Amino acid sequence: MSSLGDxxxxxxxxxxxxxxxxxxxxxxxxxxxxxxxxxxxxxxxKTLTAIAxxxxxxxxxxxxxxxxxxxxxxxxxxxxxxxxKAIEEMDEEDRNxxxxxxxxxxxxxxxQRLAQ
Numbered sequence: 853m854s855s856l857g858d859x860x861x862x863x864x865x866x867x868x869x870x871x872x873x874x875x876x877x878x879x880x881x882x883x884x885x886x887x888x889x890x891x892x893x894x895x896x897x898k899t900l901t902a903i904a905x906x907x908x909x910x911x912x913x914x915x916x917x918x919x920x921x922x923x924x925x926x927x928x929x930x931x932x933x934x935x936x937k938a939i940e941e942m943d944e945e946d947r948n949x950x951x952x953x954x955x956x957x958x959x960x961x962x963x964q965r966l967a968q
Contacts, residue, residue, distance in 0.1 A: 855892065856892075856914055857891070858889075859913070860888055860914060861890075863908075864885075864907065867908075871889070877906040878899065878903050880899060
């Protein structure tokens with residue numbers, strides 16, 4: 853899985869931009885872009901948003917990458933990840949039914965915990 857810095861660097865290169873050009877668009881120094889790309893430095897939210905805008909992606913994509921990478925960082929159960937992938941491929945009506953079932957189950961568990 854690639855890091856935030858790897859994604860910034862890859863997108864910048866795909867757009868044919870130098871670190872200096874990206875830095876100019878964002879309003880920071882090229883050295884700071886270099887730190888984000890290679891030293892695992894984390895930009896503040898405002899800077900991250902500006903970088904994402906300059907690269908034509910969402911801040912969420914810069915942080916997590918693809919939706920499957922994002923899911924893997926949040927979910928550790930491989931079977932559950934595969935089930936969610938299968939649900940994503942269903943039509944909207946079926947997805948909404950499944951979401952309602954999940955919400956109902958979560959609500960039930962929450963009420964059970966409160967009743968204890």
